[in-house]
Amino acid sequence: MLLFGIDLDYLAFGVLFCVGLYMVVAKSNLIKKVLGLNVMQTAVFALLVTSGMIDGADPPVRTEATSAPFANPLPQAMVLTGIVVAVALTAVALALIVQIHADYGTIEVDELKEAP
């Protein structure tokens, strides 16, 4: 499916990736930064999964109901691992934010900068 001459999946990835990157860079609230990081990772996971897809193919579970052209199982396994890694990263980031909030009472980068 082409849009402006570029494959829709790739365009979606580009937009999502830039939104995520912008959030990480520009937002001053720490939690929004971490969310931005998640958005970026999701964008990459989306690209990874769609790259393994074949038009009109069945999911890679070989049962009686499913037939010949199967989607590529490898990217789906990679995404599963990627998601778990993203969860772990976010858990640690949130724990750190809770720690910062406990000590400085704020999670705004500007206020943190003035803190001793």
Place this chain on the structure above:
Amino acid sequence: MTWGDALPWLVALPWTGAVLTRALGARGPRMAGGLAWAFLIATAALAVGPVTEVARHGAFSYAVGGWAAPYGVELRFDHFSAWVLPLTLLFVLVVPFSFRYLEGTLPLERQAPFYALLLLNAGAMIGFTISADLFNLFVFMEVVSLSSYALVAIAGRGLAAWAALKYLLIGGVASTLMLLGVTFVFVLTGSLNLADVSARFAAGVDAAPAATAIALLATSFLVKAALFPLHVWLPDAHAIAPSPVSAVLSGMVVKIGVVGLIRLYQLAYGSSAFEMAGLNTLLVWAGAIAIVTGAFLAMVQNDIKLMLAYSTISNVGYIVMGLALASPYAAIGGVVHVFNHALIKVTLFLAAGALIHHTGFRTLTDLRGVARAMPYTSAAMAIGAISIVGLPPTAGFVCKWYIALGAFQAGQAGFGLALVFGALLIFVYYVRLLNALYFKPAVHAAVRDASEVPWSMRAPMLLAALACLVMGVLGGVPLSFVEPAVLDMLPAWGP
């Protein structure tokens, strides 16, 4: 049972150790440290086998799970992976140092997770060095980074958490870029095994996406290696972390980025035609600027650990410049410095940690005249300072000699001159450190009658300092590994 079977255990052993340290430590926190140390010594002993094997018969690989290379995950132990042994040995030095060091900084029940994190970090770094699968490298990099973020935030209150979060955010973005790079490579070639991908790249793949893939991977590795423009996260993180952690971070974790870069060079062998030359000139300039700015920023610091953190940035510049000069001797210099710098930085950070732990002061002006009260620690600090600048007969000199030689060989004499004089002039500022320790009278009473650190902290420092000197003179051993590693990496550099 070939030595290949030992490879997965080089990773699984420290990790099982981490789980056991955590589990047993929850009950008896005292034994967490000892247990962690035992596992690390065992891993080091295990690592000797593959290292001798690679010295004798060259590189060998191992298919995990029994599936042949492109289908399963392949672990490959080549000459450069021999870096695993010194890496573990340095951990074996750092852990006993932290037995007594943690008494002041970490409550007892949080020491078990600390040692577990160290073991996870060690196992992951070993894994990263021996893995030959692109996605596997990504996941190992994640474990290294995650444990590093935690180790930075472990002791301090808010400020450490803030530094760790900055490190996490920048590291997270870098990891995402790496995964994107891996995705590009996967979409282009369909395979994840380094050798297979390299073959498919050589067989011809359209240039633009391949160049982007390599650029993405390179950027991610350079962020982890803290090369100059991408180093913003390093100073705060390494200065705030407890000293044994700073030693591990500055000495080894930063090198994982460099290992990634070397694997990228090997991967890019096939496509060396179009953009390797571009990448090389970029990296040489980035390395040169890193050397100068890192060293300059290190000079103007008053806090010892910040000074050492900035000098790490400068030394990463040495390594990257050595690699990017694309001449045999320069590459040998760069690769040898990966190990030598780890050794020197461990010496310096342990000595700095001991000074701070016993006097409570962190700045040069406060630590004046500490040499009389703590002669051994100051001796280790002095040897480290002389090595970090690269004066003979210390370990730091070997890399400078070879990179300068390589620079002249590659016809870029300018870099050689800048390198030599940049380092030497900086020593005049490191004299500030030596003067403060030795030749200035003590200002504070706490410094004047500080007691020398106990032997569990003193022995690792002195051993590392001794190794700094020995490796300077008897540099033959690491070079016997580095030379073949560089020679079979040479074709990767194209014109």
Place this chain on the structure above:
Amino acid sequence: MRSVAVRSAALILVVVLIGVPLVVTVATLPAHGEADAPVHAAVADRYVEHGVAETGMPNLVTAVLLDYRGFDTFVEVVVVFAALMAVLALPRGDLDQDGTPETGGDALGASDSPVEVSPIVFYVVRTLAPFIALFAVAMLYRGHASPGGGFQSAAVLAALFVVLTLILGRRRTERLLLRRARPWLEGAAPLAFALVGAAGMLLGGTFLSRPGTVDVHLVQETMGFALEIGIAVGGAVILARLFLTVER
């Protein structure tokens, strides 16, 4: 708030310098969706054709995840374990180590639960809890044949734990995590992989390999199952502990 200049600068930096070139280069990637795209060239067809025969798992994704690239999953499980170690190592982790503060009785919506709970939610959750647990176990059991597997069941179990904590309060659900065995349960996944790996080597194969002829899958299945349970239990306990530690 951040000055507008900083934000617009970031916007330009992101969109123009990184966004546009990124989309352009992504567009140059070979178009996907066709069977002959290079992405399927190397390894995919082997997994699809021989996957079921070699690993005995109709769900090819689980086959890749647990057997072909089992080492990746081993490392991934350690990532989760490392995340827990990180959270426990933080200064705020102190309180939770020895014992949770004794508060709250058994009344509706115990006082130490972080939110007020309406009776409807309380009763609905209490009745559904066993079925959710059952679903998680089913997903684990069917993981190798239909979509599902260790991680998914771990997530469901952890979600169940969180909901129960919300309505019953920390002290009562804490006991669910079997205080004495908790440190071992947290390490269940990495230990499972290490043990299965060692077993694979003992039975003559390589690390994490699963001996067994094409038709006799007994050994393969038990080892696969052991890994799945390890991941599910380990993952659930870790996620629950992460919630407890961070939430306080």
Place this chain on the structure above:
Amino acid sequence: MDVVDARPILAPLVSFVCAALVFSAGHRAAWRRFWSFAAAAIKLGLVVSMLPGTLRGTVYVYELVEFTPGIGIAFRADAFGMFFALVSSTLWVLTTVYAIGYMRGDRDLVRFFGFFALCVSTTVGVAFAENLLTFFLFYEALTICTYPLVVHAETPEALRAGRIYLVYTLIGGGLALIGSVMTLNAAGTLTLAGTGVLSREMGGGTLAAIFVALVGGFGVKAAIMPLHGWLPIAMVAPTPVSALLHAVAVVKVGAFGVTRVIHNVFGVELLRELGYARPLAWLAGFTIVAASLIALRQDHLKRRLAYSTISQLSYIVLGAALLAPFAATAAVVHIAHQAFAKITMFFVAGAIQRRSGATHVSQLSGIGSVMPWSMAGFTVASLSFIGVPLFAGFITKWYLSLGALDAGAWWVVGVMIVSSLLNAAYWLPIVHRAYFRPLSDELEGVQEAPPMLLVPILICAAYVILLGLSGEVPGMPFSIARVAVEHAFGLPSVTP
């Protein structure tokens, strides 16, 4: 012919071990003295034991480690190296005795004697270096070891002197490193064993760059005029340090390095073709005269000695730069002559300062009557510098002039004469003031130097006379110098 032997590495190792022992357990003065003295004696014994072999032309070689092909650390005790090692180990024994006496009751003696031993071990390491890398390794290690000695007093001036010393010597080190790297890049080998590794077709540009880098790098320590700034300022160090380092170890390493470059890196024939040695000779000549003129005006005794050292060192550089056999022999042998004479003067200056606190020439009137023996040593050394026959200095000037005539450099003879006159102009007034002036009141009740100081003075003075008389006697420095020069110029071996 080359004989593999461990002694070339044992000699530096002995004093390295002594330094380690002093650092670790030197707190008890008795042990410290014992180890320093024992190490000095053992080292001298080792070097002398190799002497007969050297005279017969055998060269002791020992390869420590090979990093990569062509690059490694190796030791080679050839005639020239043996000569320098013999001089420095002999003087180390005497200076240790002197230092034990002089530094009694001073502070940080453990650090002092530790680094003192390290310095000499690096000096002998330089003497026995087989290639430029080993040479550079010990050359820079010497800088590190001398720094704590220069700043021993820990006063602000000492720290300032130390920093200036480091800036000069490290820039020199940098230049030497660049030179060695370029040599290896051009010639493929760094060995100092042959008579020149470079050749004409390496291109004038690189050869000039290598010459400037190496001679400049080692010239800093040889205190050739524009690079001499650090030497007078470093006089702030205690006298034994000035005596051994600034009369023997550090400065001679520089001169030794320049001579090695001329003889073994470039080779005499190549330099004659290229003509680079000509400007170096002019520079050395200029330094001889200019330094003597400055020394004339120095009232502070040790600074006068410092400028005289700068002038004398350029004798060696001049001798080597004339590229004539006789001049080269003069250069080599002057290392010994200048060392013994100058060290005597430093010892006397130290004794005077210890006894009377006098540091300036103007305060020395009549001191000859209270410290007759010390001043006698001083007088002998002065006569040697002036070039009076029967003293060591005369032989250097004589052979230097002969060599200059061979090389057709008439102006050198003029420089010799002018320098002798200048030497007379700034040494004789001191001798005159000491003996022929009435005793000034501040020097009342000053006794002669204590035996620990006096004995080394007299031995050195006697040695200056011995050197002057010995000439061709085998085993004496002159004969070793002749063997060294024959090797460098490829002459047939004249000695029996």
